[in-house]
Amino acid sequence: MLELMDLTKTFKHTEAVKNVNMFIEKGEIVGLLGPNGAGKSTAISMLSSLVEPTSGDVRFRNKSMIKNPQSLREVLGLVPQEIALYEDLTALENLKFFGRIYGLKGQQLQNKIEEVLDQIGLYERRKEVVKTFSGGMKRRLNIGVAMLHNPEIMIMDEPTVGIDPQSRNYILETVKRLNEEKQMTVIYTSHYMEEVEFLCDRIYIMDKGNLIASGTKDEIKQILSSENSISIKADRWNDEFIKRLQDIPTIQRMKVEEKEITIVVPKDLNMFAAVAKIADESKLELRSIDIKAPTLEDVFLHLTGRALRD
Amino acid sequence: MAGILFAKIRSFIRNPWTFLLFTAMSIGFAILIGSSGNFNTIQVPVTGSEAVQESPIGDALKENKVYNFVWKSEEDMLEQVETGKAEAGVMVQEEDYQVVIGVDSANSQLVEQTIKEIYMDVLQQEKLYAAMKATTATEKQAIQDKLDTAKENPVFSIQQASFRSDDAFIYDTASHSLFGFTLFFVIYTIAYTVLPILLEKKEGIWDRMILSPLKKWEMYVANLLYSFVIGYIQVLVIFFIFRYWVGVDFNGRFIETLLVLIPYVFSIVSLSIFITALVKNTQQFNTVLPILAVSMAMIGGAYWPIEIVENEILLFLAKFNPLTFGMEVLNGVAVYDYSFDELLLPISILFFMGVLLMGIGIHLMERRHI
Numbered sequence: 258m259l260e261l262m263d264l265t266k267t268f269k270h271t272e273a274v275k276n277v278n279m280f281i282e283k284g285e286i287v288g289l290l291g292p293n294g295a296g297k298s299t300a301i302s303m304l305s306s307l308v309e310p311t312s313g314d315v316r317f318r319n320k321s322m323i324k325n326p327q328s329l330r331e332v333l334g335l336v337p338q339e340i341a342l343y344e345d346l347t348a349l350e351n352l353k354f355f356g357r358i359y360g361l362k363g364q365q366l367q368n369k370i371e372e373v374l375d376q377i378g379l380y381e382r383r384k385e386v387v388k389t390f391s392g393g394m395k396r397r398l399n400i401g402v403a404m405l406h407n408p409e410i411m412i413m414d415e416p417t418v419g420i421d422p423q424s425r426n427y428i429l430e431t432v433k434r435l436n437e438e439k440q441m442t443v444i445y446t447s448h449y450m451e452e453v454e455f456l457c458d459r460i461y462i463m464d465k466g467n468l469i470a471s472g473t474k475d476e477i478k479q480i481l482s483s484e485n486s487i488s489i490k491a492d493r494w495n496d497e498f499i500k501r502l503q504d505i506p507t508i509q510r511m512k513v514e515e516k517e518i519t520i521v522v523p524k525d526l527n528m529f530a531a532v533a534k535i536a537d538e539s540k541l542e543l544r545s546i547d548i549k550a551p552t553l554e555d556v557f558l559h560l561t562g563r564a565l566r567d
Numbered sequence: 568m569a570g571i572l573f574a575k576i577r578s579f580i581r582n583p584w585t586f587l588l589f590t591a592m593s594i595g596f597a598i599l600i601g602s603s604g605n606f607n608t609i610q611v612p613v614t615g616s617e618a619v620q621e622s623p624i625g626d627a628l629k630e631n632k633v634y635n636f637v638w639k640s641e642e643d644m645l646e647q648v649e650t651g652k653a654e655a656g657v658m659v660q661e662e663d664y665q666v667v668i669g670v671d672s673a674n675s676q677l678v679e680q681t682i683k684e685i686y687m688d689v690l691q692q693e694k695l696y697a698a699m700k701a702t703t704a705t706e707k708q709a710i711q712d713k714l715d716t717a718k719e720n721p722v723f724s725i726q727q728a729s730f731r732s733d734d735a736f737i738y739d740t741a742s743h744s745l746f747g748f749t750l751f752f753v754i755y756t757i758a759y760t761v762l763p764i765l766l767e768k769k770e771g772i773w774d775r776m777i778l779s780p781l782k783k784w785e786m787y788v789a790n791l792l793y794s795f796v797i798g799y800i801q802v803l804v805i806f807f808i809f810r811y812w813v814g815v816d817f818n819g820r821f822i823e824t825l826l827v828l829i830p831y832v833f834s835i836v837s838l839s840i841f842i843t844a845l846v847k848n849t850q851q852f853n854t855v856l857p858i859l860a861v862s863m864a865m866i867g868g869a870y871w872p873i874e875i876v877e878n879e880i881l882l883f884l885a886k887f888n889p890l891t892f893g894m895e896v897l898n899g900v901a902v903y904d905y906s907f908d909e910l911l912l913p914i915s916i917l918f919f920m921g922v923l924l925m926g927i928g929i930h931l932m933e934r935r936h937i
């Protein structure tokens with residue numbers, strides 16, 4: 258239905274998006290995962306006809322949208338990465354304003370606004386000025402405003418950044434419900450792999466302007482089929498332990514966190530004994546050693562050698 | 568389009584503080600500075616012999632509207648200047664003069680210039696009488712009348728682009744500071760209604776509108792119309808207060824005074840969109856704006872009359888400054904009693920600047936990626 262073909266965007270000094278190909282089918286929730294600066298926002302700005310690509314094409318129902326994006330714009334709902342609302346107006350006034358610019362009016366507008374307020378759980382607070390809202394409430398309204406004209410395709414750019422876990426869950430549930438009840442197609446960008454893992458049928462992973470992986474969740478995890486992630490936990494680390502782990506040649510990658518070290522090793526290798534021995538010799542008390550089911554985070558680590566949120 | 572305007576106005580009503588602040592500042596400064604030193608009441612001590620006092624020079628000094636020249640003994644005059652009671656004093660002879668300057672201020676420069684002009688006028692006239700061999704008062708009067716008619720109906724009519732060529736320059740501090748501070752502070756009010764465009768673009772409000780059936784031109788017209796209205800309301804409020812509360816009568820041409828503010832406000836809206844398109848972010852805007860506004864005010868003669876500026880570079884720069892022409896049309900209507908023809912040029916220049924800056928500003932705004 259919607260396709261990005263060899264899409265490239267070069268700003269003065271940065272190649273923000275390099276030769277990206279994607280497709281989105283009707284009714285899907287597609288995730289676009291990548292760390293900050295990966296080029297996600299630029300990619301979806303091109304997709305929604307807001308930024309002209311340096312080269313490549315955006316095709317919607319087999320027609321190019323570069324010169325004539327009207328048919329795409331009509332069915333698009335956009336949730337920008339920032340809070341794109343009038344902060345001095347109330348929730349209701351914002352909804353009215355954005356509804357009217359889509360030509361809604363009268364009873365129809367009224368009904369739609371009430372429906373949206375219910376969906377985003379802000380009915381009680383509708384007469385309050387947005388400035389006084391919490392981060393989560395602003396984010397919810399930011400989404401609500403994009404729903405007024407019943408878009409077929411919803412593009413959401415990191416819609417949960419910087420909010421509390423309840424609000425985040427609420428938003429994730431709302432997105433899922435919209436998809437299930439209204440068959441809304443959703444393109445969801447995030448740098449939180451849990452969100453993408455929870456929501457999305459298919460996933461694209463971007464890094465430094467490049468698409469580095471794509472497929473269903475399982476397909477992507479298959480990338481790691483020849484490897485195991487092993488999680489080592491302790492209350493604290495000491496230098497000797499880390500140093501000696503690093504010296505083991507069969508450990509392909511290693512990520513050190515405060516209370517957990519993740520190492521990636523070939524699947525058929527048994528590392529338990531070796532790790533336990535090193536811990537013992539460097540006088541470190543371990544809490545546990547486990548084999549982890551691979552996560553998207555691990556895939557990202559595998560592909561780039563870096564953690565997603567670095 | 569009306570929707571954007573309403574949304575903006577509603578936001579404004581909830582948050583009118585910038586507007587109120589700058590309106591109050593204009594009024595406050597205009598009253599404070601305007602009443603602190605009205606030149607009409609300023610006395611300038613003059614020394615000279617009895618003969619000079621009775622001469623045409625003496626008459627011209629007496630008739631001068633800008634200053635109150637008071638005859639003093641030389642010692643008294645010097646003492647007044649030395650002790651700072653007077654900013655300047657003058658010693659006059661029949662064909663020559665000396666200005667004693669105590670404080671090198673706008674005022675003392677103006678005194679010097681006034682005296683210079685008086686001498687040039689009087690001496691010129693004397694030479695004329697001599698050439699025409701006029702000796703009696705009636706003969707002189709006849710020549711004077713002819714001269715006046717000739718001046719009013721010149722063989723070559725030259726449009727005046729600016730006051731600077733005008734010899735009789737009247738400086739009225741009260742209205743000058745009112746005009747100056749109004750034109751100065753409204754730059755801030757307007758600029759701060761244009762700046763949100765940058766934020767709205769960055770946050771994505773504009774993206775939302777672009778995706779909607781709204782047209783681009785509607786977005787610009789609504790936003791800029793709003794800025795214009797807010798700016799114009801501010802100057803209206805200030806001028807109405809001065810007209811009906813303070814009692815300034817604007818030369819009996821109050822409505823025209825209000826009308827000639829329109830091209831100025833328009834040019835400042837355009838200037839604001841131009842700056843907004845150029846700056847990288849709000850901080851830069853906040854840095855650039857005061858620098859620009861203050862230099863415009865200084866160069867354009869909002870703080871002191873531009874007539875006393877002699878530096879060629881400043882005078883050249885003044886020609887590119889909307890504020891110069893804003894002061895000119897206001898003074899033109901309310902002080903110099905210009906005809907419409909004489910106002911047409913500065914008004915056209917303001918409109919031209921407005922269209923140009925807006926064209927470039929919107930173009931740059933559209934080209935930038937945010």
Ligand SMILES: Nc1ncnc2c1ncn2[C@@H]1O[C@H](COP(=O)(O)OP(=O)(O)O)[C@@H](O)[C@H]1O
Nearest residue numbers: 268271273292293294295296297298299936937
């Ligand atoms: N308007 C712009 N001008 C210049 N560089 C930009 C612009 N927008 C984005 N970039 C650069 O392009 C890269 C990708 O940015 P972005 O698409 O915002 O990434 P993401 O959304 O994944 O965090 C970054 O390096 C960013 O600095």
Ligand SMILES: [Mg+2]
Nearest residue numbers: 297298338414
């Ligand atoms: Mg982004």
